[in-house]
């Protein structure tokens with residue numbers, strides 16, 4: 001008797017990623033691209049931003065990804081921001097939160113609810129040049145000021161402390177004497193786009 005296709009169907013459910021971004025979203029794009037080429041098997045069910053008129057939103061619109069703008073500053077009470085955010089994450093049926101250049105602090109309740117299910121990418125070799133105040137171009141300026149000979153990027157699990165959670169992977173780049181901060185940022189970003197989708201793909205296999 002012929003076996004039906006259902007017999008062969010694996011009951012593998014694609015995991016849902018929600019991306020948080022505050023800016024250009026080139027890392028967001030690298031995740032979208034990895035999904036479309038099949039190197040990352042997941043769906044992006046939503047983008048959460050803290051501001052409008054950013055390139056990340058254009059990317060979401062272009063790829064028909066739902067998005068929500070939630071600015072913490074527009075909430076009088078932080079607890080209402082937290083519960084609105086948690087509610088939105090439930091609507092997006094979130095398995096994994098991926099921070100991609102999100103500049104606001106993730107509320108404690110969200111970290112507790114999604115413990116070990118929030119990843120971040122940081123443009124330095126953590127623990128170097130991490131923590132409060134080290135974001136964007138400031139990271140690369142500090143690397144150049146200290147005459148480092150290498151830098152890179154780090155993907156880590158997010159906990160309550162900025163840039164402090166367990167490191168999952170790093171990628172290194174050389175630093176040249178002639179580099180400007182923006183030269184270095186571009187060199188690191190190229191590595192970020194390769195590293196982040198790969199680490200997300202591996203990490204998704206580890207979460208139930």
Ligand code: GRF
Pocket residue numbers: 021023024025026027028100101102121122123136153189192
């Ligand atoms: C990246 O350098 C990332 O490491 C940091 O923020 C930047 C975001 O860049 N967390 P983009 O918006 O993904 O282009």
